Structures are given as C-alpha cells and as structure tokens.
Amino acid sequence: MSRLKRRTALALSMTAGLALVAAGCGGGDDESAGLPADQETVAGDGTGSPPAGGDGVRLGILGQCEGPFGGFHEDVVGGATLAMTQFAGATPGSSTTALDGFTGAEVAGTPIELVGIGCGDDTADRILQEVRRLVEQLGANVIIGPLSGDEGIAIAEYAKANPELTVLAGISGSQEQTLQVQAPNYFRFYGDGAIWNAGLGDLLHNQEGWDTVAVIADDYSFGHTSAAGFIADFCAVGGEVTSRVFPPLGTTDYSSYIAQLPNPDEVDGYFWAVGGTGTQASLEAFVNAKGDLTGDQHAGNLFFNPGLAQALGPDIAGAYVGGFATLPGDVQTPEIENYLAAADETWETIPGALSGNEPAPPSVAAAFGFFYGYYTAGVALVEALDAVGGDMSDLDAFHEAISGLTLDLPYGDISLDENRSGVVDVGLSRLVLDESGEVVQETVAIVPGVDQTFGGTFSPDTPSPGRDFPACEERDLPWEGNAIPVVDGVPQS
Template sequence: MTGLRRRATFALSLATGLALLTAGCGGDGDDTAGLPAEENVDEPADAGDDGDDGDEEAPDASTGDDSTVRLGILGQCEGPFGGFHEDVVGGTALAMVNHAGATVNSTTSALDGFSGAEVAGTPIELVGIGCGDDTPDRILQEVRRLVEQLDANVIIGPLSGDEGLAIAEYAKANPELTVLAGISGSQEQTLHVQAPNYFRFYGDGAIWNAGLGDILHNQEGWDTVAVIADDYSFGHTSAGGFIADFCAVGGDVTHRVFPPLGTTDYSSYIAQLPDPDEVDGYFWAVGGTGTQASLEAFVNAKGDLTGDQHAGNLFFNPDLAQALGTDIAGAYIGGFATLPGDVQTPAIEEYLASADDTWETLPGSLSGNEPAPPSVAAAFGFFYGYYTAGVALVEGLAAVDGDISDKDALHAAIGGLTLELPYGDISLDENRSGIVDVGLSQLAVNDDGEIVQETVAIVPGVDQTFGGTFSPDTPSPSRDFPECEERDLPWEGNAIPVVDGVPQQ
C-alpha cells in the first residue's frame, strides 16, 4: 500500500475518533435524565456574560450546606472538542463507581449521571454538567451556573486549554470552591495562576512531548524541523514542549506556523511550511476537527505523508493514521494521560474491565460517538483525565474523614496525595500540577496490515519546569517562546525503552 496521494479524499470511518468532533453533545436532549431538568447540558446559561477572564469574585458563590459534596462537571458538548462530552463525564462517573460506591443511572450513556456516591459518610451529589465550546466566555457562564445557581462546591473540569486558564482564575477568586481540572493541557493554569484550590492530576501539553525531540534528533537523525500547531494556549504549550526538547539536544526549528483553532481551510498555513526537501521533518500539534483538514491540505500542496518525516502530539493517533495509508508507519507520537494498548498490566486490565462492567456500551469519541465497549473510551486520555480527578476527590475526602467544612484542610489533603493509578502513580508539584511518566510511541503496521500505535519509551517523572525550561517567571508558551536553544535536560539519553509493551527496567 502507498500513502495518501495528492488531492485524495480522507475516507475516515466512524472509528476515526479525533476527526469526528463536530458531533455536538452526543445526545438527543435526554442526556441529563437523572439530573434536575434545569441542568440540561444542551442549554447553557444565557446570563449576560461580560467577557471577563474570571478574576472577579462571584457574588453568589456556594456558601450552603457543608455536609454534602455538590459536584459539577465541566464538559465540552460543542466546538472542536464537542465529541468528547460523553468520555469526560464517563471518566468521573467511573471513578465514583470504583471508589465511592456509586451506581450509574444508565448503562448506555454516562451523561445520565450517577447516584449513591459516598466517602466517609459524606454524600457526593452530581448537581449538573456544564456544556463548554472551547471558549473562556462560555465555560465561565457554565461554571457560574453550576456554582452560583446550582450551588456546586466542587468542580471537575474543564477539558481544553483556554478553558483551563479561565477556570483557574475563577477558582482563585473563589477560595471556598474546590476544582480538579479534567484534561485541560495549557501550562499557565497551574504554573502561573497558582490557585491554591485548583489541582491537576495529569501532565500538561509540554510535559507530554518530553523526550520526543531527543528521539527524533539523536535516533532518527533529524537536524531541522518545521512546527505547525493550533494558535491557542494548548497548541502553544504542546509545541513549546517539543521545541524545547528538540532544540535542547541540538536540533533547529526552522518554521513555526500557528493556524487558529477550528480553521477549516488550512491551505494558506500549509503554504507557509517548507517543502519536504527543505527540512528533515514536521511536528504537528493540530487537534480537534483540524487534524484531518490540515493533513489533507498538506497532501494536496506538498505530496505524500511518510512516517520518516512526520511526528505529532496526541492527536496524531492510529485511527487517523490508518486513513493515511501504511506509509505513515514509523511516525512518532508524543504522550498523553494513558499509554497505547500494547502496554498491559494487571492494574490497567482491571481498570478497563471495570468500565465494561459498569456500562453495556458507551458512545465515546473513539467510536465516532456510536455505541461501543466502554473500555474503548476508558483507554483514552480524555476519559482518563476526568477519572483521575474523580479518584483524587475521593481520596482527598477520605484523608479528611469526609469533613468538607474546613476547605483549607481539604485542599492541603488533596495537594499532598500520591495517587496509585492504573497508568502510573501521580503526585503534585508545589503548584498542584501533576508529575508524570510520559509514554512515547510510534506508528507501526501489524500482521493484519493495520496501523497500530506501539510504545517505544517511557520518560519518568516529568514536571512542569521541563528540566528548568519553564518557571513562574518565564513567559507562557507562545508563538515565539520558548526560543530554540541547547540546554541540558535530565531525560536526554535516559528514557526507558519499551519492547513489545514491556518497559526494559
């Protein structure tokens, strides 16, 4: 087989998860059965949002009964990541089932919520699910609805980068609130905002690319690379981590191109990239609905995609790659919250089985929002990020014997946790952001001729400072920062190889 040819049309099936994110809320208006009617996620609050950045104190923030955790989940049912709405609610629900004795209200949709969750005698009540669309204004409307109208005192979420910045600022202005981020990957929400009641039990976009530049430069021989990434906080962070890694080991970034998130016609941005004979490789951090469109524009303008010249962040997944043809085999991919399916341990197997025991089917993003085994959704990072947040909430409550009246004590307990999780232990740094092991992978062709994702290395214990590259005093990752410069990184040459799914240590 050959790679995708010029002007070819992408034949993506429903199984092509990350390219099918315009699916809206993934429901028919009955998504919130089991929740009060006013919490319908398809109808975000139209309270006049003034477009601020969340740094003003909410006058009606929750001050109610401290004997119950009133939980609100911030999902994203519209916009470029709208297809993940079912996944993220499912992650939180499964944490409540596995660790707080909850029962889901539907065996075919996570959006119907759960009931019966309790930790140390303290009930956890789901009061509402927020419907974001990847914009700060909308997510602020939704968190205000959950907190100020529905009296939520704990929030899990949000999903996306700019949303995370807005919610971190909102949390900082409302210290009685407890927020556990869902899977939002921008760096600034913890490194710069530093809200003492905002916790992130996963890596950020930069962390997830630790070690990728080292492999491409020192193992694959790339000296020059062009970077194309979404022009918002997560795209900047993801590209920033790769640039810092690649340049630290001696590589050079020749071009940085940043199309706006949600772009539909990428031809003018692809035109800004060098031709394949002018650069050793390309790094892609274009996500959501843009992954398919940007790669199609590249093929139409510059020719076939081949694995020896392309690498990407988490959105460069094997389902999408399968549509590109087998010549894409060999491409490297940065990490995410979970590991590819070739790595299986008893803890991972038990976790995935628990999802299949909880629901009959789930219409997750990787099944095109069609019914599929729940373990398919549970194995992906969007679901798992919200799962880790739910586990952190449960363990934090257990550490204070269910007493949520002293928020400082609760927050101190959560901040001091080390979670023993299926895909590896996670603790927090001084800014309450995850210190994580990063799994790097490569696309390969299996015996059936299909493209699969195989883990090639694990980079242990990466934190937000990225080996001293970033700090609260450095600028946020942007179009221009970090600069391309050599520096020592602790993991250079020290990644743990993985062979046939087994770490060689």
C-alpha cells in the first residue's frame, strides 16, 4: 500500500480547453515547432535516418496543436519540459509558455537537445509527416509522443521500421501500438484506454445494480479501446451491453447517434467514451433528445469531469468515471505536492487546456494526464540515460535499460510488461456535489496492477478493439471484488 498511498486526487475542471485549438504551431516549417530561433534547425545526416545514438540525444516532441485535442498542445510539451528541468538541469525557454522549449539539459555528461516540436491533428498521415520532419530533416534520434490513438499506432509502426530511433510514447491510449505492433524501440509508461476502465463495470454491476448498459464511443482506435475495457469488465461480471454506438471522432451534430441509443427507461445506464470537443456536445444532444440527465445513470471515461457541470448543470453529479494517468479525487501526498510545486516553480503561468488555454498556474496543467504522460516519458529518458552512463552508442543496451525501469513517480510506480507497455494502478471516481453545491470529483476505489492483457481478455492474437470486439462474455478477472475502496481520500487497506 505504500505505492497506493503515494497518490492524490485532483478535481478535474476541463472546460473551454477541450475546444478546438490550433494556435502556436503549424505543420511543415521549423518556426512552427515553437522553438527559439537558436534551436530551430538541427540538421540530420541527410540520409533520411536518425543519426547514430552515440552522439547524444536529439529530442523531438510530438504534440497535437490541431484537431479535437489541439487544446492540449501546451500541456504535453510542458510535461516533457518539466522532466528535463527537474532531472536534467534544463532551463525553460520562457516563463509563460512551454512551447519555447528548453536548453541546457544533460545526463551523465550527455546533452539532450530539443530539435523540434511536431504539430499533429489526430490523424496518422499528419503525425507521420511530423515525425519524418523531426527525424529525417532535423535529426531527432529520440521522440517523446504522440498524444492520440491512431497517431500512436502510426508512430509505433514508424519506430519498428526505423530501429535506430527510440520512441517514448506520450499519452496515446490505443491498445494496438504495443500489444500488436510490438516495436522493440517503442516504450509506453502509462496505461491504455482499456486499462483505465478496469473495475468500472464491476463497480456499476455489483455495487450500483446495473444489469444493462448502452455504450457510445468515438469511432477510432482510442474510443474502441476505451469502450473495450468497459465492455469486457461489465460483461465479465454478468452485465449485458444492449447497444453500441460509434460516432466519428470530431462529430459536431450527435443527434442521429443519440437517436440510436435506448431511452432512459429501457436501460440501467449509459457508458460514454466520447472525448475532446465531443463530450459536451454529445451530452447536450442527449438532453435535447432524451430529457434531463440523471447523473447516477451515466458513467464515462477520462473526459467526464466537473467541468461538464458548467455547461450541463449539476445533474451530472452521480456519474462514475474511469481512470487516467493521474488519479482523480482527494488524496493528498507529499510526492504529488512536490511535483505540482515543481511545475509552479518552472513557469510563472501556462495557458493549458484545463484553464481554457488562458494563463494559469502551471500546476493546473500538471495535474491532468496529458501533461503527466509526457512527464513520465521524460523521466524514463533521463533514468535510462543515467543507467547506461549517458552512452547511447549501444542501442540494444539503452533499450534494455528502458525496458527494465520501474519509475518511482508522484502518482505511483510504473513498470513495463513484456511488450514495453505500462502496468499501472487505476483510480475510479465519482462526480459528487460538495458542501457548497459544486460538482467535484471524488475517488471511490483503486484497482492495482492492471496490464494491457486485461486479465487474459486481450492478446497479440485477439482482434484489435473495435465496433464488435470484445464480445459480451462472462469471465474471471483478477480484480473482480478486489478493488481497494477509498474513503475520504484514504485507501482502505
């Protein structure tokens, strides 16, 4: 339990920051990378391959400044930068934005030079264009990122085809990038979308009495993976999924998809894995078509948060929420307090997504999983470099060092499985009304040590999560009935 107690919960207030944001970057020139002028061009060797590993780290960060998750561009660059500042002696390029990068990072005598920041838009084509620019034009030999599901699959395939490259995934939550692609130079120090919903179906069926549920999820790899975890969990304990609806990512009018869902008197509950700009829009469409929300009839993945109450009203209270890279709720620990304080010491303000992309204390961004996923990748890079004495000339040894890491992080330890994907604890929470009538997020349980096989549900030989997979089947899961309750912010073990 020492690991579980190194956790906190932070009320997530995702508001206007989930809106489409395309500021601060472009797709095809060095200036768009958001770097100061003296960092804009670092030439590779002209061969179309990353330079040899023995010449130091030339780091590229793959963000997403356009598309449904474009509002998190500042956050993800900030996460990697904070790790370099804390543990590699870097100096941020600005006190008011992370997009100006950093200078002066060094580990065991080996410099870490930021050569560029890529601008994705949630599509595989765009992120491949950006990684090629960073690697083949600017000479990056290490990549941190990307952010989103289909992007992660594309970058894992690119890494597999370019074995001289090292990729530390940012926060992309699709399952396939590690379980199916299995690139030996691609590492993910966080969970995937299925992992983050472990235990939620068990809680809703056995504690809240849900027997039937309708699922609505974005029709792309992360939405599929997130829904797959919930479906596998809910059905394993005897629940029934009556319908599955998959609107395309980036949908603006959800009315036709809401019409496909059963009415509230025909099902015990609804599970939502609609993210980005779609979370609020889809719920508003539900209210227009089905009537007012009853919070305890709804559950969602990481995009359910107290900020929804600002648009939908307090009726969202009662909804259950799956986990993410950080634990929501009310647990406070010295480790997390120090981490958040380090962010506030690194910058004066950051215009992150949770503050509506307006200047705010950097700890606001650092508390959410998009920032934190890139932070863990940066910490892994530093620790692996230290483990090999700063010598990357033997990439096999360097990659073996990364694979063997167990990171002691603010929100708990993370190790990697045999496919170099994170084994993590999952925090489940609920939206509740506090004493002042505000909607806040409260931790209700912790599911420890979940890996991407999901108790044997998924493997390299099973289909990728999709519209029809997994089937709704009862099975034994190791955490059924074994989640650790959290009461008033304290794990009960």
